[in-house]
Amino acid sequence: MSSGMTMADVIAGREKLMAIWEEALDVAAATGYWTDLHACGNILDAHQAKIREALVSGQFSGNAAKVLAEWDAIKVSEDSFRQLVEEDARARAPKPSGQSWWEILEVAPSASDKVVRDAYLTKAKQCHPDRVSGLAADIIGVAETMTKRLNEAYKEAERRPSHWKVKG
Numbered sequence: 001m002s003s004g005m006t007m008a009d010v011i012a013g014r015e016k017l018m019a020i021w022e023e024a025l026d027v028a029a030a031t032g033y034w035t036d037l038h039a040c041g042n043i044l045d046a047h048q049a050k051i052r053e054a055l056v057s058g059q060f061s062g063n064a065a066k067v068l069a070e071w072d073a074i075k076v077s078e079d080s081f082r083q084l085v086e087e088d089a090r091a092r093a094p095k096p097s098g099q100s101w102w103e104i105l106e107v108a109p110s111a112s113d114k115v116v117r118d119a120y121l122t123k124a125k126q127c128h129p130d131r132v133s134g135l136a137a138d139i140i141g142v143a144e145t146m147t148k149r150l151n152e153a154y155k156e157a158e159r160r161p162s163h164w165k166v167k168g
Contacts, residue, residue, distance in 0.1 A: 007060070007067060010051055017044050021082070024110075029089040031109040033102060041082065048075050101153035101160075109160070120154040 021040040028037040052075075054060060055068040102109045105119045125131075127146040132139050 014044075014047065014051075017047055018078070025085065025089055027109055029093045031100065031102065032093045033109045034090075036108055036110050037086070044078075044082075101156040104149055104153035105157065116154070116157045120150060120157075123150050
């Protein structure tokens with residue numbers, strides 16, 4: 001590449017991105033929450049497109065046609081690998097039940113502590129029994145049940161494995 005980047009640098013960057021995708025896959029397989037995995041896949045695809053564009057536009061020195069053919073073969077192989085691994089993980093993953101702490105709090109399992117706490121506080125304010133104290137007993141009961149579910153979900157979120165949390 002004219003910027004001084006070598007193919008080895010590109011491949012090393014790609015390997016780091018694949019490692020992140022594999023971490024997201026582990027979380028998705030354990031939780032049934034697939035949004036983070038799709039986001040990582042989109043980043044991998046955008047990276048591949050950028051490198052391919054650089055190869056086609058002549059930004060690499062040397063035999064660009066040979067490197068482009070190899071890069072395209074890597075992409076096909078990697079896409080097949082990702083598809084097979086994701087299909088296998090989906091088959092083994094728990095199905096969403098609405099009972100998981102991240103579903104109750106409506107956040108990603110990998111959400112930062114701040115995002116989890118903010119979601120909890122927002123929902124707790126919305127359904128706190130004091131907000132409906134003047135209404136029918138059954139409505140107060142629903143508010144109490146929901147508050148209890150939120151409290152339990154928040155406690156569970158605090159105990160989640162650190163590798164599920166967003167870093168930084």
